[in-house]
Amino acid sequence: MLDSDDRAILRQMQADPSLGVPDIADRVGMTAARVTRRIEKLVAAGVLLGQEAVIDWAALGFSVHVSLRITLDKTQARAFDEFIAAARAVREVIEIQTFLGRVDVRLSLVARDLAHYQQLYRENVLTLPHIADIEALMDVANVKSERRLPL
Structure with a gap:
């Protein structure tokens, strides 16, 4: 279901949830537009449920x-x-x-x-x-x- 690009994006999002799309794109070697499309597909597929604040x-x-x-x-x-x-x-x-x-x-x-x-x-x-x-x-x-x- 996930290819290596999806995994790379998700690894970056997990490692640092504060990263913006341009930063993720730089780290995974893709364009920001491509990363945005991938993230939208992950959301549509129910893999990404959203982002949340972790409260102490x-x-x-x-x-x-x-x-x-x-x-x-x-x-x-x-x-x-x-x-x-x-x-x-x-x-x-x-x-x-x-x-x-x-x-x-x-x-x-x-x-x-x-x-x-x-x-x-x-x-x-x-x-x-x-x-x-x-x-x-x-x-x-x-x-x-x-x-x-x-x-």
Whole structure:
């Protein structure tokens, strides 16, 4: 699906997301117009989903990061849909993942401190619908967080 030119462009974009098209073109040995067309094709194909800002939550005062592993009461037909809709409404939830297995959902949330986390947990998490079991894992250190693919 990807040829060597596409891979070269993607490698440059992953290595330095702040690069503009002219800089990418210089680094991969193509014209800016050709790189632009390639990027447009990658977007149209769904390979490139967009660009995003990576935010350091701690720098904004959110020093507590917790991962909640949740098992839902699957005897309720709409448990997943209702739970996810309610979880999306919690502003401090920054990621929602669903799984197959004993754990159904993982919520990733941020809080300013432990007191704020305790408040969020009591007022926003425990009130989410259809929770059968919940396990909280507090992040101690982020050893590796990589979204780059080896292209």
